Amino acid sequence: MPIGSITRGTTGTNRLRRVDRWIAQLPAFRRATDPLVVDLGYGASATTTLELHQRLGRVRPKVEVVGLEIDPARVKLAAISARPGVRFTLGGFEVPLPGGRSATIIRALNVLRQYRESEVFAAWYHMVSRLEPGGVLVEGTCNEVGSVASWVDVAADGPRTLTVSLRLADLERPSIVAERLPKVLIHRNVPGERVHEFLLDLDRHWQLNASLSAYGPSQRWIATAKGLVEAGWPVQAGRSRWKLGELTVDWAAVAPRGFAW
Numbered sequence: 001m002p003i004g005s006i007t008r009g010t011t012g013t014n015r016l017r018r019v020d021r022w023i024a025q026l027p028a029f030r031r032a033t034d035p036l037v038v039d040l041g042y043g044a045s046a047t048t049t050l051e052l053h054q055r056l057g058r059v060r061p062k063v064e065v066v067g068l069e070i071d072p073a074r075v076k077l078a079a080i081s082a083r084p085g086v087r088f089t090l091g092g093f094e095v096p097l098p099g100g101r102s103a104t105i106i107r108a109l110n111v112l113r114q115y116r117e118s119e120v121f122a123a124w125y126h127m128v129s130r131l132e133p134g135g136v137l138v139e140g141t142c143n144e145v146g147s148v149a150s151w152v153d154v155a156a157d158g159p160r161t162l163t164v165s166l167r168l169a170d171l172e173r174p175s176i177v178a179e180r181l182p183k184v185l186i187h188r189n190v191p192g193e194r195v196h197e198f199l200l201d202l203d204r205h206w207q208l209n210a211s212l213s214a215y216g217p218s219q220r221w222i223a224t225a226k227g228l229v230e231a232g233w234p235v236q237a238g239r240s241r242w243k244l245g246e247l248t249v250d251w252a253a254v255a256p257r258g259f260a261w
Contacts, residue, residue, distance in 0.1 A: 003092040010110065014051070016048050019151055028035075028135055035150055037105045038065075040257065041111035041261075043074070048109075053065040065087075066084075093126035104131075104136075106127050106138070108139045109141060109142065112139060124154055128154055131155075133156075143180055147166065150165065150177050161250060168218060184256065185256065209227065221245060224247075
């Protein structure tokens with residue numbers, strides 16, 4: 001039996017564009033001999049799975065994408081949209097794949113948001129166990145139009161980073177992402193928790209660089225990222241990612257107090 005529960009299934013065109021763009025640059029994906037990517041919990045339509053295949057195919061034309069859903073009715077409906085390189089099947093956190101294959105990447109967006117925090121780690125362990133060596137689980141959430149998103153990437157040895165990705169135009173405060181943190185962090189945005197401190201500092205540096213808005217929001221965001229680095233936050237990547245409204249920080253810097261893998 002598939003492991004998991006049927007969720008609301010909300011989906012929409014271009015909703016997951018930010019995380020798809022991030023997955024496309026992952027070394028685990030780019031270096032894979034025969035990349036197999038799983039879209040776990042794609043929802044009420046095939047839209048996000050088809051878009052994932054299209055975007056990743058620009059980097060690896062022979063990528064295979066498998067959409068997994070726990071609801072048989074959703075699988076039946078999505079199967080109508082199957083095409084070369086894309087198929088849909090019934091499954092949950094156990095990630096059933098033909099021939100015992102393992103996944104290069106598992107994308108699980110807006111799935112665990114609807115579970116209890118206490119259920120997150122069991123789901124992570126199930127999914128990570130179905131990755132090939134060096135594979136990555138990308139788990140997180142976003143708002144309905146994809147302009148506010150965040151995700152954690154998890155490998156065999158545990159979570160590695162938290163990424164925040166925002167539409168910068170008209171952004172008032174980066175901490176708006178608090179509403180769309182991954183389930184493992186969303187209830188930890190309280191005094192005494194690292195992610196709370198991170199979001200406070202993110203807002204502070206965004207405000208400190210308000211004058212750079214005259215040169216465009218990307219320049220303001222880049223300066224914000226640099227300010228965080230100077231303040232001691234282990235921010236990864238550089239201008240090429242920052243200008244997209246992304247910011248990736250080491251997991252250890254934002255992990256819940258008492259977290260252990």
